[in-house]
Amino acid sequence: MNQSSEKKVTGLTSTHSEEEWEKRPPTIDIIRPETYKLLSKEAGNKGTSLRKLCNEILEMYLEKEEFLSKYIPKLKKLAFEDNILFVRDSKINKTAEISYNDGLIHCSICKKSLCFHTLYAMSQSDIARLEPGQRKKR
Numbered sequence: 001m002n003q004s005s006e007k008k009v010t011g012l013t014s015t016h017s018e019e020e021w022e023k024r025p026p027t028i029d030i031i032r033p034e035t036y037k038l039l040s041k042e043a044g045n046k047g048t049s050l051r052k053l054c055n056e057i058l059e060m061y062l063e064k065e066e067f068l069s070k071y072i073p074k075l076k077k078l079a080f081e082d083n084i085l086f087v088r089d090s091k092i093n094k095t096a097e098i099s100y101n102d103g104l105i106h107c108s109i110c111k112k113s114l115c116f117h118t119l120y121a122m123s124q125s126d127i128a129r130l131e132p133g134q135r136k137k138r
């Protein structure tokens with residue numbers, strides 16, 4: 001019995017029933033060839049399979065989201081638009097606009113680069129999409 005079949009799958013929300021899962025687990029496509037190449041290289045560097053690496057990444061993502069909602073429930077990412085990461089702070093009822101300028105992440109509320117909002121923003125994958133500079137107009 002391999003590791004994946006040992007886990008009991010619960011809470012399925014896709015069209016895959018548990019019965020179908022037993023017959024054939026769902027698969028996903030890696031859309032961009034460059035992403036496939038980079039993930040395959042990463043798997044090789046870690047001495048694991050692409051399948052295991054992708055599953056680890058997905059599981060870590062879900063665990064991170066659960067951790068953030070449990071321990072930092074007052075902060076929530078609203079969107080990434082116009083080169084700004086919007087973080088809602090329900091404790092103060094304001095939205096922080098996180099940007100990247102002069103080599104530092106910046107918070108529009110606290111007017112500094114190291115605060116709860118920027119730390120939270122650093123936990124979001126979208127942070128990698130911030131480009132140096134100001135808000136981009138559409």
Ligand SMILES: [Zn+2]
Binds near residue numbers: 096109111117118
């Ligand atoms: Zn802040």
